[in-house]
Amino acid sequence: MQTQRPAVVLLSGGLDSTTVLAIARHAGFELNAISFRYGQRHQHEITAAQHIARQAGVRRHVVVDIDLRQFGGSALTTDLAVPKHDSVDEIGPDIPVTYVPARNTVFLSFALAWAETLAARDIFIGVNALDYSGYPDCRPEFIAAFETLANLATKIGVQQQGIQIHAPLLHLTKAEIIERGRTLGVDYSLTTSCYDPSPTGLACGHCDACLLRQKGFAEIGLSDPARYAS
Amino acid sequence: MQTQRPAVVLLSGGLDSTTVLAIARHAGFELNAISFRYGQRHQHEITAAQHIARQAGVRRHVVVDIDLRQFGGSALTTDLAVPKHDSVDEIGPDIPVTYVPARNTVFLSFALAWAETLAARDIFIGVNALDYSGYPDCRPEFIAAFETLANLATKIGVQQQGIQIHAPLLHLTKAEIIERGRTLGVDYSLTTSCYDPSPTGLACGHCDACLLRQKGFAEIGLSDPARYAS
Numbered sequence: 001m002q003t004q005r006p007a008v009v010l011l012s013g014g015l016d017s018t019t020v021l022a023i024a025r026h027a028g029f030e031l032n033a034i035s036f037r038y039g040q041r042h043q044h045e046i047t048a049a050q051h052i053a054r055q056a057g058v059r060r061h062v063v064v065d066i067d068l069r070q071f072g073g074s075a076l077t078t079d080l081a082v083p084k085h086d087s088v089d090e091i092g093p094d095i096p097v098t099y100v101p102a103r104n105t106v107f108l109s110f111a112l113a114w115a116e117t118l119a120a121r122d123i124f125i126g127v128n129a130l131d132y133s134g135y136p137d138c139r140p141e142f143i144a145a146f147e148t149l150a151n152l153a154t155k156i157g158v159q160q161q162g163i164q165i166h167a168p169l170l171h172l173t174k175a176e177i178i179e180r181g182r183t184l185g186v187d188y189s190l191t192t193s194c195y196d197p198s199p200t201g202l203a204c205g206h207c208d209a210c211l212l213r214q215k216g217f218a219e220i221g222l223s224d225p226a227r228y229a230s
Numbered sequence: 231m232q233t234q235r236p237a238v239v240l241l242s243g244g245l246d247s248t249t250v251l252a253i254a255r256h257a258g259f260e261l262n263a264i265s266f267r268y269g270q271r272h273q274h275e276i277t278a279a280q281h282i283a284r285q286a287g288v289r290r291h292v293v294v295d296i297d298l299r300q301f302g303g304s305a306l307t308t309d310l311a312v313p314k315h316d317s318v319d320e321i322g323p324d325i326p327v328t329y330v331p332a333r334n335t336v337f338l339s340f341a342l343a344w345a346e347t348l349a350a351r352d353i354f355i356g357v358n359a360l361d362y363s364g365y366p367d368c369r370p371e372f373i374a375a376f377e378t379l380a381n382l383a384t385k386i387g388v389q390q391q392g393i394q395i396h397a398p399l400l401h402l403t404k405a406e407i408i409e410r411g412r413t414l415g416v417d418y419s420l421t422t423s424c425y426d427p428s429p430t431g432l433a434c435g436h437c438d439a440c441l442l443r444q445k446g447f448a449e450i451g452l453s454d455p456a457r458y459a460s
Contacts, residue, residue: 062300062301064296064297064300065295065296065297066294066295066296067294067295068343070292070294070344071292071343071344071346071347100343101342101343101344101346101347101384101385102339102340102342102343102346102383102384103343104383105339105342105343105379105380105383105384106336106339106340106343108339109332109335109336109338109339110332110336112331112332112335113298113301113330113331113332113333113335113336114300114301114331116301116331116332117301117331136382136383136384136385136387136388137382137383137384139382141382142379142382142383145375145378145379145382145383146379146383148375148378148379149335149372149375149376149378149379150335152366152367152369152371152372152375153332153334153335153366153367153372153375153376154331154332154335154366154367155331155366157366158366
């Protein structure tokens, strides 16, 4: 039997990264999932990520502790209020307060460090530049720049080249992401997307993440299997 | 009085980063120093960094806890032996086992996150591509790629552009670095460079870092003020 090529997959426990995990599995990679306890309000997503990783049969799953609260600056890691809306059309074009400074740069850096020790040249991330919250570090040019950096920054990059940052959802709508996941057998009831869940992990239904997710399911005529507070 | 422009300075407590701190101060920046407790053997360098930061009169100093030991892969964070030599000429051209996978990428990512919350557009790092250990993430092309990334990754980068990664030691020899520091009043007896110090913080005198440092002082006819075990 051929040895599978190892890949590192960023797994938040949300709809997007869970779909990406299924895509990497379908492509035949050995799965190494990485999650972050970074001071987010929604610690519930770590539990979801652990459950999802187990069900996907990942080889390894590490949860990295980093404290981005030391720096402040985001509604996801401080006491700033998470913006709520009644409909997805109310989401403005500006970068919202839920933006966490340099979050994906930090996350990808850790993924890169781990990839190097695993001799993995493939890193998967579920960023999406269509139905998203307007974060700068979810754009194609950011992903391309990180890939360039990765090949200059590491021993494996310099000696073997070919580190790839895979962002297979980059140009998909939320509805397309869900359809892709369904063909790969993803159970979306395990995933959690809410920026401001209740203490027991019920989704709020009104933050950007909840609204974008609900819209995605609605567009393909399905109801969102997430558990909502109301 | 004009408000000083804030800068974030990576400070390890070593000779290079301490010189960079002095350079940033001399350039008139408000100093915000960041150090990392990353599972390194030489925890002593954190104590040195705190002492140096105080003496330099930094505005803020944060010590970030991250556990790169989770990933293994380096003599600086695991039980692999740190290579020792009798002279600097014995240091080979290969990337040594003291290389920590993606370390500077991880460090710069945190510096970037903090810079963004401080509205700082200037980040200083003491990498050096001449008298160095051959790490890929100490090269000019790495620094340039990170600067490109930083301006794509962040709200401040996208909206205002102009995030700069300053690496003022990049093309200096160790002797030139020391001379520069001395003109700025750096007290090198406070700095610690050793990869494998004794429990009380005495330098080993035989790792790459000790040998490069001693050579630097010798070239300008000075003795290294670091405390050595033998």
